[in-house]
Amino acid sequence: MIIFLVIPICMVIGYSFVDNAVVSHTPKFVGFANYVELFKDTKFWNACSNTIIFVVVSVVAHIVLGMIFALLLNSNHFTGKTKTFARVIYILPWIFTASVVAILWKLMLQPGGIVNYLLSFLSNVSKNTEWLSNKHIALAVICFINIWCGYPFYMVSILAGLQGIREDLYESAALDGATSSKAFFHITIPQLRPILISIAMLDFIWTLQSFNVVWMLTGGGPVNATETLSIYIYKLAFQKVDYSMASTVATVLLVVCVIVAIFYVKQQKKARE
Amino acid sequence: MVGGHSKSTKTLQAILLVIGGIFAGFPILWMICSSFKSNAAIFSWPPKLIDSTFSFHSFTAVLTDASKVRFFLNSYIVAGCVVILTLFIGILAAYAFSRFDFPGKTFFNSLIVSVQAIPPIVLMIPYMSMIVAMKLFNTYWALILTYLIITLPYCILMMTGYFDTLSKELDDAVMIDGGSRWKALWSVLVPISIPGMVSVGMYTFMQAWNEYLFALVLTQTNDMRTVPIGINLLMGQHAYDWSQMMAMSVLGSIPVLILFVFFQKYFIAGMSAGGVKG
Numbered sequence: 001m002i003i004f005l006v007i008p009i010c011m012v013i014g015y016s017f018v019d020n021a022v023v024s025h026t027p028k029f030v031g032f033a034n035y036v037e038l039f040k041d042t043k044f045w046n047a048c049s050n051t052i053i054f055v056v057v058s059v060v061a062h063i064v065l066g067m068i069f070a071l072l073l074n075s076n077h078f079t080g081k082t083k084t085f086a087r088v089i090y091i092l093p094w095i096f097t098a099s100v101v102a103i104l105w106k107l108m109l110q111p112g113g114i115v116n117y118l119l120s121f122l123s124n125v126s127k128n129t130e131w132l133s134n135k136h137i138a139l140a141v142i143c144f145i146n147i148w149c150g151y152p153f154y155m156v157s158i159l160a161g162l163q164g165i166r167e168d169l170y171e172s173a174a175l176d177g178a179t180s181s182k183a184f185f186h187i188t189i190p191q192l193r194p195i196l197i198s199i200a201m202l203d204f205i206w207t208l209q210s211f212n213v214v215w216m217l218t219g220g221g222p223v224n225a226t227e228t229l230s231i232y233i234y235k236l237a238f239q240k241v242d243y244s245m246a247s248t249v250a251t252v253l254l255v256v257c258v259i260v261a262i263f264y265v266k267q268q269k270k271a272r273e
Numbered sequence: 274m275v276g277g278h279s280k281s282t283k284t285l286q287a288i289l290l291v292i293g294g295i296f297a298g299f300p301i302l303w304m305i306c307s308s309f310k311s312n313a314a315i316f317s318w319p320p321k322l323i324d325s326t327f328s329f330h331s332f333t334a335v336l337t338d339a340s341k342v343r344f345f346l347n348s349y350i351v352a353g354c355v356v357i358l359t360l361f362i363g364i365l366a367a368y369a370f371s372r373f374d375f376p377g378k379t380f381f382n383s384l385i386v387s388v389q390a391i392p393p394i395v396l397m398i399p400y401m402s403m404i405v406a407m408k409l410f411n412t413y414w415a416l417i418l419t420y421l422i423i424t425l426p427y428c429i430l431m432m433t434g435y436f437d438t439l440s441k442e443l444d445d446a447v448m449i450d451g452g453s454r455w456k457a458l459w460s461v462l463v464p465i466s467i468p469g470m471v472s473v474g475m476y477t478f479m480q481a482w483n484e485y486l487f488a489l490v491l492t493q494t495n496d497m498r499t500v501p502i503g504i505n506l507l508m509g510q511h512a513y514d515w516s517q518m519m520a521m522s523v524l525g526s527i528p529v530l531i532l533f534v535f536f537q538k539y540f541i542a543g544m545s546a547g548g549v550k551g
Contacts, residue, residue: 004422078290082290084537090294099505100504107307107315209392253395254395264390
């Protein structure tokens with residue numbers, strides 16, 4: 001564990017302070033020069049803003065969608081069988097590997113593909129709309145696909161939380177004449193708060209690091225419109241072979257993730273008490 | 274659920290349930306349907322779910338292509354080894370943590386969180402040179418070792434929790450009869466813990482089967498590539514043979530799909546207990 005986790009992290013941080021890491025046998029210590037250069041790089045800021053949009057949209061949508069679906073699956077209007085069947089369907093998108101998700105959506109979003117066909121009934125979307133190679137909408141499309149393949153996890157977590165809320169809370173609220181929306185905001189949400197905060201932070205960390213789906217769908221393109229920090233690091237390291245700069249960005253990303261993780265651990269401790 | 278038992282609420286919820294089902298299920302249905310079409314018919318306009326070109330042709334094409342079968346073989350070998358090793362090491366470690374005094378729980382909890390918190394892409398750069406230095410680059414072991422790091426903490430934590438619920442008197446009973454601790458573990462505790470092991474094993478299998486980034490960087494030749502990489506390679510290789518790509522995607526998803534459908538309960542238990550993602 002130590003060999004495979006701690007040492008690599010120390011190495012990355014080390015690389016970020018030297019020139020020509022890995023490539024040169026005599027790398028020179030350059031202090032924070034790499035960081036200074038990085039913060040002047042517009043591509044870095046572009047990757048940052050893409051990442052922030054991607055993460056915020058995904059996390060909010062995952063939780064809202066997860067909540068709606070979890071409420072539906074917990075509804076007492078449906079029979080147990082209906083709910084079990086619906087639950088299987090609702091979890092499905094989550095079990096597919098990233099390359100299947102990517103290739104499937106690529107097929108559906110092709111010009112002349114099924115998405116354009118279905119949308120042509122709703123609006124005047126043309127048969128030849130290119131979803132992934134239009135730099136104005138590619139990021140939104142990537143977000144949508146990430147939402148599609150990610151929400152089931154949050155749905156299951158919220159559902160487990162919903163089933164843990166005591167029924168009599170709702171019964172007494174109903175006796176007091178509370179409407180269902182009031183009950184939702186005054187009972188359901190407060191009761192779920194610890195779970196919601198935990199999964200939001202987990203999702204934040206995961207989405208921040210996510211690489212696979214974006215890489216396979218667009219590779220960061222068109223014209224860097226969907227280039228997230230992970231993609232930026234991958235390109236620097238494995239295409240431009242600039243390990244020093246790649247390590248610098250990696251260290252920045254690591255620091256952000258670790259900070260969120262610390263909050264997550266604190267939240268978990270609080271929830272357990 | 275929250276109040277409101279009127280008929281209109283029920284109708285509204287039923288509509289939402291169906292819309293949600295289409296949102297979640299339709300892309301998957303489309304993938305399956307497309308795999309049965311001929312490549313020429315994939316973009317026919319207007320599209321049809323099933324058309325006259327329905328055949329198993331793309332499946333037979335994938336399954337008779339030795340290089341593609343190799344992707345599946347690799348994935349089964351890697352995922353199988355990871356599951357067996359994770360469970361074996363995990364059970365031993367969990368037994369130790371559960372029966373002897375270790376500062377275990379908090380440590381593994383924080384270890385799991387650290388594994389989650391470190392972006393894989395951050396590890397990739399030094400990790401790659403380490404694997405090369407250990408002469409493991411482009412071998413099964415590179416992947417198996419890497420996946421073990423991802424799966425073990427979760428397995429140990431879950432199994433420790435499981436063993437903690439089993440009374441120590443069980444061990445004592447075996448040892449009074451002259452059995453060793455080893456025997457107590459394997460002939461008494463492990464058989465009782467099978468539900469927990471199924472849950473953990475499935476989760477482990479899914480993570481190993483679906484992993485992409487490490488498999489991409491740590492293997493190089495096609496005879497070492499796993500299914501997720503293989504599917505993605507198809508995109509570049511052929512001039513977009515969509516029908517074969519879909520067939521390969523369906524085949525590549527079937528193992529996890531079968532586990533999911535048949536062991537749904539365990540699967541969901543693993544999911545909600547975990548905070549672990551593939």
